[in-house]
Every structure is written in structure tokens, then in C-alpha cells.
Amino acid sequence: MTIHSDRDFEGLSIGASIFNHFGDTIGTLFTSDTFSIRRGETRVICLTITTPRLAPGSYYLGQSIGTGGILSERFGYEIVIGTLAFTILPRGSAGMLATWHRNWGSVCFSETRLEPVDTPVMT
Numbered sequence: 001m002t003i004h005s006d007r008d009f010e011g012l013s014i015g016a017s018i019f020n021h022f023g024d025t026i027g028t029l030f031t032s033d034t035f036s037i038r039r040g041e042t043r044v045i046c047l048t049i050t051t052p053r054l055a056p057g058s059y060y061l062g063q064s065i066g067t068g069g070i071l072s073e074r075f076g077y078e079i080v081i082g083t084l085a086f087t088i089l090p091r092g093s094a095g096m097l098a099t100w101h102r103n104w105g106s107v108c109f110s111e112t113r114l115e116p117v118d119t120p121v122m123t
Contacts, residue, residue: 003065004042012037014047015064015074019081020057026106030069055108056090 001014012035017028029049037043047063062081068074090099 001047001063002042002044003037005037005039007039008037009077010034010036011067012065012077013067013069014045015066015069015076016047016049017062017081018052018054019060019062020106021059024106026054026059030074032069053108054088055104055106056088057102057106058085058087059106060085 013031013033015028015030018026020026031047035043035045060082061084062079063083064074064076064079066074066076066078
């Protein structure tokens with residue numbers, strides 16, 4: 001995002017929410033890293049969500065610049081919703097498109113582990 005300021009700000013963070021195509025909020029984040037900007041300055045900031053785990057479907061993003069977040073009250077100086085829309089395509093094991101039923105939800109828990117339990121089962 002490109003940020004231009006007409007005054008000095010300290011301790012700013014980025015907030016973002018991902019919405020599905022029905023307008024439901026899927027998740028929200030607030031960056032723990034903060035930044036400052038000076039009057040007349042223009043800054044370009046790139047936010048990367050490293051493991052979004054979104055299920056196939058259509059989404060859009062809401063973004064804010066402000067102070068505070070999860071551990072303190074959030075004050076947003078600028079909020080923009082819906083300027084970035086994107087689609088997650090379903091993929092099968094062979095790289096082909098597969099199906100994803102919308103009732104399965106919007107989060108895909110892909111990092112799982114099965115472990116045998118050596119407890120006898122009584123019958």
C-alpha cells in the first residue's frame with residue numbers, strides 16, 4: 001500500500017480483514033510491527049500473510065492504518081474496504097481443479113498430523 005501523510009504519526013500499524021463474497025469476516029490481523037511517517041512523506045508498505053489457509057472461494061480485503069490492535073484499543077486513521085478482491089482456486093492432488101463445497105467453510109486446515117495411540121480398545 002502507498003501511504004501519504006499530511007502530518008507526523010508515530011506507532012502506526014496495519015490492520016486487515018478478509019471477507020468472503022457473502023460479506024462475512026473470515027479473519028482479522030493487526031501487525032505487531034509499527035512504523036512512523038512524517039508530514040509530506042510518502043511510504044510504500046507491503047503486508048504479507050504467510051499462511052492464510054483460505055479455502056477455495058472469492059474474497060476481498062479491508063485495510064486500515066491506525067494505532068492499537070489486539071492488546072489495546074484500535075484507532076483507525078484511514079480504513080479502505082473492498083479495493084482488493086481475489087480468488088483462491090481449488091486444486092486436486094494432480095494439479096487439476098477439484099471441487100470445494102462452500103459449506104466446508106472458508107478456512108482450510110491443511111497442516112495436520114495423525115499419530116497412532118497405543119491404547120487397547122475394549123470391545
